[in-house]
Amino acid sequence: MLTYVLKRVLQSALVLLVVGLVAFSMFQFVGDPIDNMLGQERTDADIARLRTELGLDQPFPVQYYKFLENAVQGDFGVSYRQGRPVAEILVERAPATLELAAVSGFLAISIGIGLGVLTAIRKDGFLANAIMSLSLIGVSLPTFLIGILLIYLFSVELGWLPAFGRGDVVHIGWWSTGLLTGSGLKAIILPAITLGLYQMTLIMRLVRSEMLEVLRQDYVRFARARGLKDRTVNFRHALKNTLVPVITVTGLQLGSIIAFAIITETVFQWPGVGLLFINAVQFVDIPVMAAYLMLISVMFVGINLIVDLLYFAIDPRLRTDGKGAH
Amino acid sequence: MTETLLDIEDLSVHFPTRRKLFVAVNKANLAVEPGEIHGLVGESGAGKSTIGAAVMGLLERPGHIAEGTVSFKGEHINGRDADGMRALRGAKISMIFQDPLTSLNPLLTVGQQLVETIQFHLKLSDADSKKRAIELLDRVGIPMPDERINQYPHQFSGGMRQRVVIALALCSEPDVIIADEPTTALDVSIQAQILELIKELARERQTGVVLITHDMGVIADTTDKVTVMYQGEVVESGTTEQVLGAPAHEYTKSLIAAVPRPTLKVHRFPQLSYGGRQIAFHIDDLARNWDRPEPTKSGTLLKVDGLTKTFLQSGSLIPSRRKYFTAVDKVSFDIREGEVFGIVGESGSGKSTVARMIATLYQTNGGKIFFDEDEITQLKTAKDLESYRRQIQMIFQDPFSSLNPRMRVDEIIAEPVKHHKLLEGDAIQHRVDELLERVGLGSEAGRKYPHEFSGGQRQRISIARALATQPRFLICDEPTSALDVSIQAQILNILKDLQEHLGLTMLFISHDLPVVRQMCDRVGVMRQGQMVEVADTETLFASPKEAYTRELLSLMPKLEGLSTEGLEDEIV
Numbered sequence: 001m002l003t004y005v006l007k008r009v010l011q012s013a014l015v016l017l018v019v020g021l022v023a024f025s026m027f028q029f030v031g032d033p034i035d036n037m038l039g040q041e042r043t044d045a046d047i048a049r050l051r052t053e054l055g056l057d058q059p060f061p062v063q064y065y066k067f068l069e070n071a072v073q074g075d076f077g078v079s080y081r082q083g084r085p086v087a088e089i090l091v092e093r094a095p096a097t098l099e100l101a102a103v104s105g106f107l108a109i110s111i112g113i114g115l116g117v118l119t120a121i122r123k124d125g126f127l128a129n130a131i132m133s134l135s136l137i138g139v140s141l142p143t144f145l146i147g148i149l150l151i152y153l154f155s156v157e158l159g160w161l162p163a164f165g166r167g168d169v170v171h172i173g174w175w176s177t178g179l180l181t182g183s184g185l186k187a188i189i190l191p192a193i194t195l196g197l198y199q200m201t202l203i204m205r206l207v208r209s210e211m212l213e214v215l216r217q218d219y220v221r222f223a224r225a226r227g228l229k230d231r232t233v234n235f236r237h238a239l240k241n242t243l244v245p246v247i248t249v250t251g252l253q254l255g256s257i258i259a260f261a262i263i264t265e266t267v268f269q270w271p272g273v274g275l276l277f278i279n280a281v282q283f284v285d286i287p288v289m290a291a292y293l294m295l296i297s298v299m300f301v302g303i304n305l306i307v308d309l310l311y312f313a314i315d316p317r318l319r320t321d322g323k324g325a326h
Numbered sequence: 327m328t329e330t331l332l333d334i335e336d337l338s339v340h341f342p343t344r345r346k347l348f349v350a351v352n353k354a355n356l357a358v359e360p361g362e363i364h365g366l367v368g369e370s371g372a373g374k375s376t377i378g379a380a381v382m383g384l385l386e387r388p389g390h391i392a393e394g395t396v397s398f399k400g401e402h403i404n405g406r407d408a409d410g411m412r413a414l415r416g417a418k419i420s421m422i423f424q425d426p427l428t429s430l431n432p433l434l435t436v437g438q439q440l441v442e443t444i445q446f447h448l449k450l451s452d453a454d455s456k457k458r459a460i461e462l463l464d465r466v467g468i469p470m471p472d473e474r475i476n477q478y479p480h481q482f483s484g485g486m487r488q489r490v491v492i493a494l495a496l497c498s499e500p501d502v503i504i505a506d507e508p509t510t511a512l513d514v515s516i517q518a519q520i521l522e523l524i525k526e527l528a529r530e531r532q533t534g535v536v537l538i539t540h541d542m543g544v545i546a547d548t549t550d551k552v553t554v555m556y557q558g559e560v561v562e563s564g565t566t567e568q569v570l571g572a573p574a575h576e577y578t579k580s581l582i583a584a585v586p587r588p589t590l591k592v593h594r595f596p597q598l599s600y601g602g603r604q605i606a607f608h609i610d611d612l613a614r615n616w617d618r619p620e621p622t623k624s625g626t627l628l629k630v631d632g633l634t635k636t637f638l639q640s641g642s643l644i645p646s647r648r649k650y651f652t653a654v655d656k657v658s659f660d661i662r663e664g665e666v667f668g669i670v671g672e673s674g675s676g677k678s679t680v681a682r683m684i685a686t687l688y689q690t691n692g693g694k695i696f697f698d699e700d701e702i703t704q705l706k707t708a709k710d711l712e713s714y715r716r717q718i719q720m721i722f723q724d725p726f727s728s729l730n731p732r733m734r735v736d737e738i739i740a741e742p743v744k745h746h747k748l749l750e751g752d753a754i755q756h757r758v759d760e761l762l763e764r765v766g767l768g769s770e771a772g773r774k775y776p777h778e779f780s781g782g783q784r785q786r787i788s789i790a791r792a793l794a795t796q797p798r799f800l801i802c803d804e805p806t807s808a809l810d811v812s813i814q815a816q817i818l819n820i821l822k823d824l825q826e827h828l829g830l831t832m833l834f835i836s837h838d839l840p841v842v843r844q845m846c847d848r849v850g851v852m853r854q855g856q857m858v859e860v861a862d863t864e865t866l867f868a869s870p871k872e873a874y875t876r877e878l879l880s881l882m883p884k885l886e887g888l889s890t891e892g893l894e895d896e897i898v
Contacts, residue, residue: 218428225382225423226443226494227416236442240433316478317432 008308012301019297023290024064033080033284054080067290077287081280086291090273095176096166097265097272101258103179103188104196108257109250112200116207120215121234131204138201143260147194147267154190162187164269195264199253206249210242217241244315251307255300329399331534332358332381332419332502337394339376339385350376350389352558358502358534363525365549365566366538369581369810370781372555374538378504380404381536382421383411398502417447420495424507426487430479436463436490437475440497447498462493466523484673485516492523503527504536509544513672514837518881521548540810542585543840543883546570554578571887583892584815586840588867588882592896594822595815595844609823612764616828617796619717622663622698627799627831628684629660633693635679653679655855656693661799666825666832668846668863670839670878676855677835681801684833685720686711697799716746719792723804725784729776735762735787736772742795761790765820782813789820800824800832807838818845839882843867851875 034047034056051057055066070077076086115135119128155163167183169176178184214220215238223233262274269275273292280288312318339351351373358364366374379385381396383406396404403414423429431439440459444450450458456475463471466489479487488508495503505524509517525548528535537549545552545566552570553563554577562575573579583596635654654676661667669677682688684695686702695702697714705711719742722728729738739758743749749757759769765786767779776784785805792800802821806814818841824830836842842849843863850860851874859872870876890897 218423218425219431221384222421222423222429222491222494223431224384225415225421226446226497227412227414228443228446229412232442232446237431237434241431315433316435317480 005305005309008305012305015301016294016297020068020290020294021061021064023293024060024067027063027286027289028060030281030289031284033286035284037080067287071291071294076291079280079288080285081283081288086287089276089288090291090295091174092176093271093273093276096178096270097258097261097274099177099179100188100191100195100264100270100272101254101261104192104194105199105254105257107192108196108199108203108253112203113207113246115200116204117211117234117239119204120208120211123212132208135201135204138197139205143194143198143263144267146197147190147264150190150194151267161190163190166271191264191268191270194267195257195261199250199257202253203246203250207242207246210245211238214238214241240314244311247307247310247314251303251310255296255303258299259296329360330357330397331360331399332356332536333395333397333400334377334381335395335397337377337380337396338392339373339380339389340392341389343388349558351380353394354553354555354558354560355563356536356553356560358536360501360532360534361528362551363528363535363537363549365545365552366536366555367540367542367545367552367581368555369540369812371557373558374555375506378421378506378536378538381504382415382419383408384415384421416443416500417498418500419502419504420498420500422488422491422495422503422505422508425511426484426491427511429491430487430494432479435476435478436482440475440490440494443494443497458497459493462496463490465496466490466493467519468493484512485519488512488516488520489523492520492527496527499531500533502534502536504538506538507540508537510539510541514839514878514881515672517544524548542570542582542811542888543885546885546887547883554581567887571889573889573891579889579891581812582889584812585885585888586814586818586838586844587885587888588840588843589884589886590890590893590897591843591864592893594819594896596892596896608764608766609820609827611760612793613827615760618829619798624699625662626660627663627698628833629694629696630680630684631658631694631696633657633680633683633695634691635676635683635688636691652855654683657852657855657857658693659850659857659860661831661833662848663831664825664829665847666821666834666845668834668836668842668849669852670836670842670849671852672837672878674854675852677852678803680852681720681803681833681835685718685801686715712746716742716748716795717797718799718801719795719797720801720803721785721788721792721805724808725781725788726808728788729784731776733775734772735774735776735779738776738787739772739791739794742791746795748795757794758790761793765790780813781809782816785809785813785817786820789817789824793824798831800830801835802832803835804837805834806841807836814841821845839878840885851878 033054034050038046038050055063058066067077074087076090078084079086079089082089115131119131122128151163154161162183165187166178167185167187168181169178169184170180178188220233220238223237261270261272262277264270265272265274266278273295276288277292279285280292334354334356336353336355337351338349338353341348341350354373354377356364356366356377366377368374376385376389380391383404385391391404395402398414398418403411406414430436437456437459440462441452441455444455444458445452448455448458460471460475463475468474468486468489474482479490482490503524508524509520512520521544524535524537527533537544539545549566551564552566554561554569554575556577562569562573562578569578570582573582633654634652634656636650636652639649639651657676657680659667669680671677679688683690690703693703697717700714702711702714705714733741736755736758739761740754743754743757758772762769762771767783767786767790771779776787779787805821806817809817821832821834822845825832834842834845846863848860849863849866851858851866851872853874859866859870859875861871866875867879870879
């Protein structure tokens, strides 16, 4: 078990290193930050001086090495655009994105699993068929279109919910939360639905097909033959066995909720790290881009590690060390 | 006068499909008295499991009871609503399923599953339920029940799991138990123990048992009465002694004639086929075009010397902490040219591993294999092995997973020919057509896909594929254990023909001792990776030397009461 975790952590570190290398090799092609940073009246000498100062005259592996050297000490450099430390900007922006991701992740998992179980148990019912048909919309419509449609309906036509921004926030230490104010809660509804709809339909369809498979198993038939109540059979025996593959996909999807937040944040002008990244790309703000990409990969790798450990918690067959097998 | 526990009268079960109505059970009758074990026997598709599901109210939709009644202690129970059935199901009538590996929830401990069921039926407190669960485990013969109750199903062996399943079925003290193939997935020694347990329960608790099985040995040794089914209809019913000893119906006669006997050796199984299922196999035509290689000088085709295989059991970064499991431990034997050599043993004895090493599917961890004086274990590259691999071919146990479902049958049979570049152009198709013709499927079968065939037909396709390269040596790994007894008889006849007319040498692996007795010239007995005894088949069955062999033979169903009608001309 411990060997396994150690192995996984080492693998994760390797993945992070490779992601960083690929990211830095691509920064060569996003444009020249110097153009944006110096005004019209620049001289060649100014450009050369700034380039040396920022280390941009070095080949990218050297730039990457320097970034890593500073990053392990907690220093992610200074934003070219804002002139403030990147770490400070990220800390300021992260709560907005994490709150949005958490709310939409929660919606996606709870509604997704609930509807998945419902459609599996009432396989041929009218409601189940209606939900299955509607879910196609969630799978097939692109995120930005859903966002725009929701804004048009609920903000422009009905005027119930705000179309952009985060509403009022309350500061608790360094963390800023919109979940404790009325306007903050109202503001999060539309972006959370937009962001979570795709994951929700995906989880629902997955839970449904896994559940249908599990309901055909002998131990479910045997549980019914022992006269147990339908509710016990469906939830205690069937649902838990459904969860192992569902957790894998859900874990990956949670990562992409955070990553895909870029689009939703742009549509709703949500002041999170995704919007920060888009602005950084426009300005070729390399330190911000690098820090953001590393942050996202740490999250992805971390979530996957947690998913693998959850397997051990759910499935006793993985826990044994060969003792008492016979 | 005891009251009839379960009485099934004129029961019909229909499965309407889009094209037509499928009648799974047609006007079946069956009655079970207290303390009686009633066997329900028939081949796959006969409708025996459907009767079990119909009694329990567990028919898969759209199946339903179209007519007839099921009565429990004189009261009609079909037509009850879901709640009414649930009050009966598990409480008065319990069911045991075939495969103990899949009938327990893998994520709950044995105790959790027992306590849940006991609490539901008997409404006991947590502590009392647990106490009763431990008593039940003890009753079905699980050692150290107070410890094992906290273990998960995967920590039990197959036989122990089936005991747990029986304990679960006993939770509510049922009056009737429906056991659907309860021992089919188990080894012969475990099978005997489980059947003994079922007999004990019936006797002590006066439980009525419906024992659904396709195995005549189980019927003969366990049941008091027997009902024979064929294609949804009851063809014969009566006391076990009478039905097996003097069958009246033609189908029962053909079924009994196809059962391999431990005490009688037959030349060929009689083709007393019922319902036009007999299919001609043209061995003479095949023999005419068969290229026979030069016989070996020594008369020994395959020699195995000190063969060993270990598997990694638990991995570790440090080599000294890795644990290995020795599946095959210094096994030696040799197979003479033209003979059928059998390997018998229980599951986990390493018999299939030996076959896979000979087929070069597994690397060996020690020992040597000689084929026609060449040392195969020294050949390392695939190219060196090519000629050896052409000469050995394999027939697998499961005819459903051993054929690629995405390939057409003619492609499947042509593949080895193309791989070894034996023929070119039209000659390949010609060989495929010929083989399909010879195994009795007809050349038009080549244009179909495997799923269009039954289990027995698929096993014929496997045989055709194995014969495509004109091999000298055939490895048959449990070739008939997934088949019905009448189909088994056909396949065994084909294999005997191949040996006799084509001079093929065979390694025949089986756990079924009567089959081995019919098929093999010599037999090796394996136990826990070791070869316990090698002897001529007749010698081994008549006077086994080792204690383990004697034990295995004693567990074999004797089938002495079975009719020998139709066998008279074939007894050797």
